[in-house]
Amino acid sequence: MTIQRHDPQTRMSRAVIHNGVAYLCGQVAGPEAREGDITAQTLSMLSRVEALLDEIGSDREHLLSATIYLADGDDFAAMNAVWDAWVPEGHAPARTCITAPMPAKSLRVEITLTAAIK
Numbered sequence: 001m002t003i004q005r006h007d008p009q010t011r012m013s014r015a016v017i018h019n020g021v022a023y024l025c026g027q028v029a030g031p032e033a034r035e036g037d038i039t040a041q042t043l044s045m046l047s048r049v050e051a052l053l054d055e056i057g058s059d060r061e062h063l064l065s066a067t068i069y070l071a072d073g074d075d076f077a078a079m080n081a082v083w084d085a086w087v088p089e090g091h092a093p094a095r096t097c098i099t100a101p102m103p104a105k106s107l108r109v110e111i112t113l114t115a116a117i118k
Contacts, residue, residue: 063093
């Protein structure tokens with residue numbers, strides 16, 4: 001069984017693929033949105049997720065699980081509004097959402113995902 005590491009770096013790979021399942025590293029908003037509100041950061045983060053899924057041969061319809069980390073639980077409803085519009089109907093993954101400290105003060109949301117390869 002081959003393990004494929006996508007864009008490996010010192011501490012992590014952007015994605016690791018094994019047995020047809022992709023494990024994505026934590027994704028956050030791009031630099032252009034890091035000072036924005038939760039809506040802007042969630043839109044940016046999910047855009048980056050979609051680009052990475054495309055790079056590795058997957059898409060939103062093949063999501064298996066998601067863990068979403070929020071810096072502030074008060075952002076839950078606004079983040080969900082973006083999330084609900086982004087996930088294709090009938091293809092919601094298993095999901096967990098928790099509050100947690102972010103690695104940078106300006107970040108409001110981070111996500112880790114697993115997805116099946118198409």
